[in-house]
Amino acid sequence: xxxxxxxxxxxxxxxxxxxxxxxxxxxxxxxxxxxxxxxxxxxxxxxxxxxxxxxxxxxxxxxxxxxxxxxxxxxxxxxxxxxxxxxxxxxxxxxxxxxxxxxxxxxxxxxxxxxxxxxxxxxxxxxxxxxxxxxxxxxxxxxxxxxxxxxxxxxxxxxxxxxxxxxxxxxxxxxxxx
Numbered sequence: 001x002x003x004x005x006x007x008x009x010x011x012x013x014x015x016x017x018x019x020x021x022x023x024x025x026x027x028x029x030x031x032x033x034x035x036x037x038x039x040x041x042x043x044x045x046x047x048x049x050x051x052x053x054x055x056x057x058x059x060x061x062x063x064x065x066x067x068x069x070x071x072x073x074x075x076x077x078x079x080x081x082x083x084x085x086x087x088x089x090x091x092x093x094x095x096x097x098x099x100x101x102x103x104x105x106x107x108x109x110x111x112x113x114x115x116x117x118x119x120x121x122x123x124x125x126x127x128x129x130x131x132x133x134x135x136x137x138x139x140x141x142x143x144x145x146x147x148x149x150x151x152x153x154x155x156x157x158x159x160x161x162x163x164x165x166x167x168x169x170x171x172x173x174x175x176x177x178x
Contacts, residue, residue, distance in 0.1 A: 067079065068116050114134075119154040
């Protein structure tokens with residue numbers, strides 16, 4: 001499997017097959033069944049990571065976006081991968097523990113809050129009011145290139161979430177603390 005250090009996708013991609021490479025729960029693994037399409041998604045993620053870095057988004061903010069989107073989508077595999085990546089990037093367990101309720105804490109900066117709201121709006125595009133509010137907040141806290149990068153990170157992790165969820169990718173076993 002191609003590793004995608006792009007768009008905050010760490011060494012072992014969210015969308016991964018179990019160790020035997022066999023489908024889980026009768027599902028095909030989309031990444032294995034259509035590798036050319038999957039590799040195109042990985043290349044997109046690499047371009048998005050470069051875009052995010054060029055815009056000045058740090059790895060921690062990218063991982064917060066990846067995690068929040070994965071929480072909304074209920075992607076266990078991506079939550080596992082990106083929780084470990086966020087911890088490696090220096091995130092605290094306290095902030096990770098309250099990420100789903102970030103609005104109700106004072107633990108996130110205005111910039112992080114704007115990015116998280118924008119990521120949520122990108123993940124739930126049918127909520128027009130949330131979209132307008134998130135975009136207005138983002139315009140106050142982020143530059144245009146940062147807004148674009150946050151949206152691209154959210155779009156990309158949404159795509160990986162869907163590949164992983166629809167393929168029923170399992171959370172891989174890992175040694176404690178890994």
